[in-house]
Structures are given as structure tokens and as C-alpha cells.
Amino acid sequence: MRFHTRKWIKPEDLNPNGTLFGGKLLAWIDEECALYSIIQLENSKCVTKYMSEINFQYSAKQGDIVEIGIEVLKFGTTSLTLKCEVRNKMTRSTIITIDKVIMVTLDEAGKPTPHGKTKVEFVKDRLQDKA
Numbered sequence: 688m689r690f691h692t693r694k695w696i697k698p699e700d701l702n703p704n705g706t707l708f709g710g711k712l713l714a715w716i717d718e719e720c721a722l723y724s725i726i727q728l729e730n731s732k733c734v735t736k737y738m739s740e741i742n743f744q745y746s747a748k749q750g751d752i753v754e755i756g757i758e759v760l761k762f763g764t765t766s767l768t769l770k771c772e773v774r775n776k777m778t779r780s781t782i783i784t785i786d787k788v789i790m791v792t793l794d795e796a797g798k799p800t801p802h803g804k805t806k807v808e809f810v811k812d813r814l815q816d817k818a
């Protein structure tokens with residue numbers, strides 16, 4: 688799994704219990720999965736179709752640095768199946784895992800459309816291929 692984005696837990700991210708608000712974390716994960724899919728599938732219309740069981744394992748507190756990791760499980764025809772983990776950057780404690788996130792590429796009419804991708808690509812390689 689590759690860990691991409693880092694987040695710094697600020698006062699506005701906390702719940703009344705003084706720890707990281709779960710809804711905030713889910714919003715970060717959803718955005719991360721969407722961005723990852725848009726870049727991988729080269730389609731700006733990627734939506735979240737499905738998220739499997741969400742397991743909050745550990746909390747985070749103000750001042751903690753967390754990082755969001757994504758792994759591709761499967762390239763489908765119109766979908767991309769991802770696995771996600773968020774962990775504490777310094778202690779490596781797992782905060783949350785989501786075993787399956789299904790993202791779907793849409794056409795202009797908002798219908799699922801084949802993305803034509805079969806493997807993970809890196810933007811730097813695409814740019815080299817074009818040069």
C-alpha cells in the first residue's frame with residue numbers, strides 16, 4: 688500500500704470527545720479515493736459507488752499527523768476497487784481500515800463508462816511516453 692496524503696489534526700477536526708471526528712476522516716478518505724481514481728483512470732467524473740465495512744481501530748488527537756494509504760485491488764470494466772488505511776504517521780498505529788471502496792467512471796450523461804485501464808500507472812511515465 689502506498690501512503691499519499693498527510694493530514695494534521697486541527698481543533699476544527701475534533702468531535703466533542705476531543706478526538707478526530709469520524710465524519711471528517713471519511714470525507715478525507717472519500718476525496719483521496721476520488722482523486723486517486725481520477726488520476727489512475729484519466730476521467731474527472733469518478734464517483735464513489737460503494738464502501739465496505741468501516742473499522743475504526745484507533746483514535747487520533749489534536750496535533751497528530753495521519754497519512755492516508757490506498758491500494759488497488761481490482762481494475763473492473765467501469766469500476767476500480769480500492770482498499771484504504773489511515774494510520775498515525777509517527778507511531779504507525781492503524782486508525783481506520785476500509786477493505787473495499789468501489790469507484791465508477793461516468794460518461795457525460797452520468798452513466799458508467801469503460802475506463803480501459805488494467806494496471807496502475809504513474810503520471811511521470813505517461814509524460815515520458817508523450818515526450
Ligand SMILES: CC(=O)SCCNC(=O)CCNC(=O)[C@H](O)C(C)(C)COP(=O)(O)OP(=O)(O)OC[C@H]1O[C@@H](n2cnc3c(N)ncnc32)[C@H](O)[C@@H]1OP(=O)(O)O
Nearest residue numbers: 717721733734735736737763764765766789791797798799
Ligand atoms: C467522490 C464522491 O463523493 S461521488 C458522490 C457519491 N456518489 C454518487 O453520487 C454515486 C451515485 N450512484 C450512481 O450514480 C450510480 O449508482 C452509478 C452511476 C455510480 C452506478 O450505476 P449502476 O447502474 O449501479 O452501475 P452498474 O450496475 O453498471 O455498475 C457499475 C460498476 O460498479 C460495480 N458495482 C456496482 N455496485 C456494486 C457493489 N455494490 N459492489 C461492488 N461493485 C459494484 C459493478 O460491478 C460495475 O463494475 P464493472 O463495470 O467494473 O464490472
